[in-house]
Amino acid sequence: MAVGLFQLRCAHCQHVDQLDLGTAVERLRSLGYLRRGTPDADMVVALSVTLVGKLGCQACGSLGVQLTAMGAHRDAESEATDWPQEVRHCRTCRQQISPERLEVFPRSELCAACQRHDELTPVTEFCPRCGHYLRIVKANSEGLTRYQERCDECGYRA
Numbered sequence: 001m002a003v004g005l006f007q008l009r010c011a012h013c014q015h016v017d018q019l020d021l022g023t024a025v026e027r028l029r030s031l032g033y034l035r036r037g038t039p040d041a042d043m044v045v046a047l048s049v050t051l052v053g054k055l056g057c058q059a060c061g062s063l064g065v066q067l068t069a070m071g072a073h074r075d076a077e078s079e080a081t082d083w084p085q086e087v088r089h090c091r092t093c094r095q096q097i098s099p100e101r102l103e104v105f106p107r108s109e110l111c112a113a114c115q116r117h118d119e120l121t122p123v124t125e126f127c128p129r130c131g132h133y134l135r136i137v138k139a140n141s142e143g144l145t146r147y148q149e150r151c152d153e154c155g156y157r158a
Contacts, residue, residue: 005021005069006018006067008055017058019067025039034047125158134158
């Protein structure tokens with residue numbers, strides 16, 4: 001029997017199973033993550049660590065298994081879990097958004113510098129008639145607001 005790479009322990013039924021390279025390849029193929037041929041051992045280890053949530057218990061079938069690395073693959077497990085799950089780039093400057101920022105703001109589309117610049121830059125409105133800048137002026141009439149947007153070129157009032 002081959003030496004085990006990982007130990008799988010079910011959280012529901014406490015069943016313990018050893019996952020060696022051959023068994024890991026079979027389980028990953030059954031889930032559709034590997035094709036025919038002989039895969040690289042490092043890739044099997046990385047996939048096993050990444051897809052632990054989809055590896056079910058052999059005894060009860062539940063998906064609550066915990067993965068523990070055995071032997072030389074302890075470093076590979078910690079290395080694989082240290083990688084960020086997603087690499088995203090800023091839509092403005094195309095720099096990579098830091099993993100810490102994505103951890104706090106998972107839907108962030110801007111890096112911290114571009115977000116800061118975006119928040120500090122005033123929004124400029126343009127005249128729908130002539131395209132010049134609209135200026136905010138105090139309104140002469142009474143109403144809900146005391147200010148209006150006005151174009152100095154064509155006299156448009158918003």
